[in-house]
Amino acid sequence: MRFHYLRLQNFRNIAFAELDLQADRSFLVGANGQGKSNLLEALGLVTALRSFRTQSMSALTRQGESSFAAVYSVEHESLGRTELEVQSGSAGRKVQLDGQRVSRLGDFIGRFPVVPLSAGDLMILRGAPAERRRFVDLTLSAVDPVYYDALRNYHRGVAERNRLLKKGGSAGELSAFEAEIAPYAVLVGQHRAAEVEVLRQHLIKVYADIAEAEEGPELDFKPSVPLGDVESYCQLLHENRRRDEMMGSTQKGPHRDDFNLCLSIGGAREYASDGQQRGLCVALRIAQARIFHDRLGLKPVILADDVLGELDPHRKAGFWKACPSDYQIIATGTELPQDAESWSVVEVQAGSFKPAG
Amino acid sequence: MTPAYEKLLQELKQLPGLGYRSAERIAMHLLVEKTDSMEALIQTLEQAKEVVGRCQHCGNMAEGELCAVCADTRRDNSKVCVVEHVPDLIAIERSSAWHGQYHVLHGKLSPIHGVGPEQLNFSSLSKRLETDEIQEFVLALSNDIEGQATCHYIQEEIIGPRPIKVTRIGFGLPSGGGVTYADSVTLRSALEGRRDYE
Numbered sequence: 001m002r003f004h005y006l007r008l009q010n011f012r013n014i015a016f017a018e019l020d021l022q023a024d025r026s027f028l029v030g031a032n033g034q035g036k037s038n039l040l041e042a043l044g045l046v047t048a049l050r051s052f053r054t055q056s057m058s059a060l061t062r063q064g065e066s067s068f069a070a071v072y073s074v075e076h077e078s079l080g081r082t083e084l085e086v087q088s089g090s091a092g093r094k095v096q097l098d099g100q101r102v103s104r105l106g107d108f109i110g111r112f113p114v115v116p117l118s119a120g121d122l123m124i125l126r127g128a129p130a131e132r133r134r135f136v137d138l139t140l141s142a143v144d145p146v147y148y149d150a151l152r153n154y155h156r157g158v159a160e161r162n163r164l165l166k167k168g169g170s171a172g173e174l175s176a177f178e179a180e181i182a183p184y185a186v187l188v189g190q191h192r193a194a195e196v197e198v199l200r201q202h203l204i205k206v207y208a209d210i211a212e213a214e215e216g217p218e219l220d221f222k223p224s225v226p227l228g229d230v231e232s233y234c235q236l237l238h239e240n241r242r243r244d245e246m247m248g249s250t251q252k253g254p255h256r257d258d259f260n261l262c263l264s265i266g267g268a269r270e271y272a273s274d275g276q277q278r279g280l281c282v283a284l285r286i287a288q289a290r291i292f293h294d295r296l297g298l299k300p301v302i303l304a305d306d307v308l309g310e311l312d313p314h315r316k317a318g319f320w321k322a323c324p325s326d327y328q329i330i331a332t333g334t335e336l337p338q339d340a341e342s343w344s345v346v347e348v349q350a351g352s353f354k355p356a357g
Numbered sequence: 358m359t360p361a362y363e364k365l366l367q368e369l370k371q372l373p374g375l376g377y378r379s380a381e382r383i384a385m386h387l388l389v390e391k392t393d394s395m396e397a398l399i400q401t402l403e404q405a406k407e408v409v410g411r412c413q414h415c416g417n418m419a420e421g422e423l424c425a426v427c428a429d430t431r432r433d434n435s436k437v438c439v440v441e442h443v444p445d446l447i448a449i450e451r452s453s454a455w456h457g458q459y460h461v462l463h464g465k466l467s468p469i470h471g472v473g474p475e476q477l478n479f480s481s482l483s484k485r486l487e488t489d490e491i492q493e494f495v496l497a498l499s500n501d502i503e504g505q506a507t508c509h510y511i512q513e514e515i516i517g518p519r520p521i522k523v524t525r526i527g528f529g530l531p532s533g534g535g536v537t538y539a540d541s542v543t544l545r546s547a548l549e550g551r552r553d554y555e
Contacts, residue, residue, distance in 0.1 A: 107540045145541035157502045163468035173473060176466060176510040180502050 001112060001298050002328040003043060004073040004081070010062040011070060012038035013351040020355070021330060023344030028332040029356070030348030036332035037118070039353070040303045042070050043330060045086055046112035048138055049093065049105060052303075053120060057088050066090050074112060077298050084112065106149060110142030113292040118305035121281035125268055129258035136259060139288050140195050143295035147195075150187040154254060157181035162249045165241075174241060181253075182233040188254040189227045195291075196221040196259060202287035203280075210279045210318035216264030217280060224256035279315050282307065286322045299324070304331040362388060414485070416461035416478040418443050426450070426459055433457045435492040437485070439511065441465050441499060449497065457495070460485065465498055465507040474510065482515055493522040500528045500546065 003021040008014050013035050028036040037053070041060070044052045051060060061068045067089020074082050085096040095102040102108045123131045141148035161177045163169075200219040207217040225236060236252070244250050261268040261280060268280055285302075292300040302323060308316055308331060323329070337343060345356035358366075362384060369380035387395050411417070412424035419425075426432060426446075436457030440446050446459050462477045485491065496511065498504040512523055529547030530539050539547070 104540055104542075106542060146545060149542050149545075153502050157506075160466075160468050160503065160506070167468065169468060169473065172510060172514040173466065173468070173506075175513060176506040177468075177502075179509045180505040184502075 001074055001076045001301060003301060003330070004075055006039070006043060006073075007069075007071040008039070008042050009069045010065040011042050011060060011068040012062060014038055014042075015062065015351060017351070017353050019346065019353050021328075024328055025343045026330045026346060027337060027340070027343035028330070028346045028348050028353070029334070029336055030332075031334060034348045035351040035353075036348045037305050038351075039348070040116065040118075040305050040330065040332060043072070043301070044114055044116045044303055045070065046072060046074075046084060047114050047142055048109045049086065049088075049095065050138070052116040052118060057093070058090075061089055072112075076112070079111075106145055106152075109145075109148055110292075110296060113142060113289075113296055113298055113300035114303055115285050115289040115292065115300045116303040116305065117282060117285045117307040119307065119310070121285060121307075122277060124281060124284060125261055125272075125277050129256070132259040132261075133255075133257060135284070135288075136192060136196065136199070139199065139291055140191055143291060144191065144195075147188070147191045150184045150191070151254075154181060154184035154188050157184060158250050158253065158255055161237075165245050165250070166248050168245070175238075178234055178237040182230045182237065185233050185254050186228070186230050189223055189225075189257075192254070192257065193221050193223070193227060199284075199287050199291060202290045203283050206286045206290070206322045207280065207283040209322040210283050210315050211276070212314050214264075215276065217268075217283070218260075218262050220260040220262075222258040222260050224252045224254065224258075275312055275315065278307075278311060279318070282311065282315070282319055283322070286319070289323075289327065293324075299327050302327050302329045302331075304329060306332050306334070308337070309333045309335070412461075414481065415459050416463060416481065417446055417459060431456075435490060436495065437489075437491050437493070438495040438497050439482075440497050441504075445497065455495075457493075458489075462498075462507070465503045466510055467503045474514070477507075479511075479515060482511075486516065486519065486521075491521060493524065495524050495526060497526045 005021055006017075006019050008017045008019075010016075017035075017039070019039070028039060030036050041051050041053050049057075051057070054060070067087055069085065069087045072084045072086075074084060076082050083098055085094075087094040095108055097108075124135050137151060141151065157177055157180055161174065161181060164174055164177065196219060203219050204217055207215070211217075225233070228236075237250075240250075240252060261284075263272055263276060263280075265271045268277060272280065289300045289302065292298065308319065311319060331337075331343075332348075336345065347354045347356050365384050365388070366377075366380050369375055369383055370377060372380075375383070387398070408420045409418055410420075412419035412427055413422050414427045415424060417424035417426060419427075433456050437460050438449065438455055438457055439460045439462065440449065441462055441464060443461055446461055449455050449459075460478070460482050462479070462482075464472050464477055466472060466474070466477070494511070494516065496508045498507050508525060516523060527546075527550045529543065529550055530536065536544065
């Protein structure tokens with residue numbers, strides 16, 4: 001897919017903006033705090049109605065306003081020229097596809113794949129397991145509605161069980177919810193194991209382009225409970241009841257899974273250099289883009305938020321080698337790239353956007 | 358506006374499905390535009406409050422001890438369709454597809470919302486298991502984790518080892534609807550619930 005244009009109203013520091021994005025490569029240039037990343041953030045919403053910078057949708061509305069609106073014109077491989085409208089505010093969220101309201105997020109997620117690269121990606125490596133789960137869950141949810149549905153039901157079931165644990169629910173009630181949680185937990189675990197292996201293979205290939213030497217990148221799935229069948233999962237929940245009751249919540253399960261990223265020298269978080277960590281993050285994102293492309297049959301748009309400028313020349317060259325040349329790329333930076341002539345440049349100042357030249 | 362109008366507006370807004378605008382429209386209609394309709398409405402509300410209650414047998418709406426369904430001797434008493442709410446029962450009745458009895462739970466298990474077995478109409482269900490000669494339960498509860506857990510609870514904790522057939526209604530494509538327009542989760546339910554073509 002590719003973006004054609006974007007219209008934004010009351011988004012972050014942008015009161016109103018209209019931007020032509022038809023070029024293969026657009027570069028938004030401007031000083032810090034002018035609104036470059038805000039624009040990329042708005043573009044990033046189309047995959048799963050989530051910001052890649054914050055978990056709070058309310059933070060996206062301009063101060064003093066009650067809601068924001070974003071209208072995207074997209075050239076889509078299967079839908080053709082499509083207009084997508086997202087509104088969000090105190091009255092809730094609303095998504096329209098060519099004027100038709102989309103009522104279920106599950107049917108929308110992954111239809112417009114974009115891959116954001118930002119400095120925040122380092123949190124996937126350095127942050128808590130929840131950051132890594134979020135990355136994997138978004139990747140898998142976008143390509144598989146069954147996974148998305150199972151994950152949603154699993155979390156809902158665990159929340160219900162946790163409430164029972166806190167208030168001291170009866171054994172019958174606990175059994176009822178455990179029996180319904182188990183199949184979803186098993187499904188989530190199986191999908192994660194299988195898809196992380198696919199992600200791992202992509203990561204190894206992409207990282208080989210980006211790294212200076214053979215550094216042996218690895219990505220492992222570390223499930224919180226051993227993968228098994230529904231019955232053994234039910235049994236496990238049953239056995240853990242006493243401890244879970246004492247702790248007041250479900251201690252084990254897919255909501256505690258982790259994913260381990262490492263190089264041959266050891267865990268990436270502890271042993272990789274700053275440059276290696278940045279390289280791994282970029283490789284993870286390109287791997288994500290390849291999964292979107294393979295599984296959805298759609299070319300994702302790459303949104304590079306001030307990232308390319310931070311890579312050393314070798315890794316930057318590696319990025320261009322690994323990133324398919326027919327993906328649309330929209331990038332930002334405080335300075336123009338060296339090959340400025342191959343970009344369509346947009347100058348950004350105080351929330352307004354002006355094509356350069 | 359006046360304090361009494363504001364108070365009415367606030368009360369109306371508490372009703373399910375009414376936002377500020379709808380509440381304002383109704384308040385205006387009753388107080389300013391069609392004042393004569395007010396008296397009839399008050400009378401009807403009072404009368405309904407007086408006579409409408411819960412059916413002692415199944416939990417449906419009833420005027421008197423038994424609801425119209427339980428009082429109907431032509432219905433098949435050996436089959437009971439379990440639903441969450443009265444509107445679910447009304448919807449199934451409108452379809453004319455069910456000739457058995459009903460049992461209305463008035464909700465589903467949801468600890469998050471403070472709904473446990475005590476809040477649901479389970480005690481009269483247990484009583485029916487002792488007194489009525491029930492051969493089949495059809496569970497017509499919502500297709501979400503709480504609905505599923507409630508089905509599980511009914512099967513394990515209420516019915517137990519009794520030799521009673523328990524079925525769950527199918528979830529699939531709407532009648533007259535094409536496959537193309539169904540959402541992916543519904544399609545999955547429809548495929549999982551497929552049956553032999555006769």
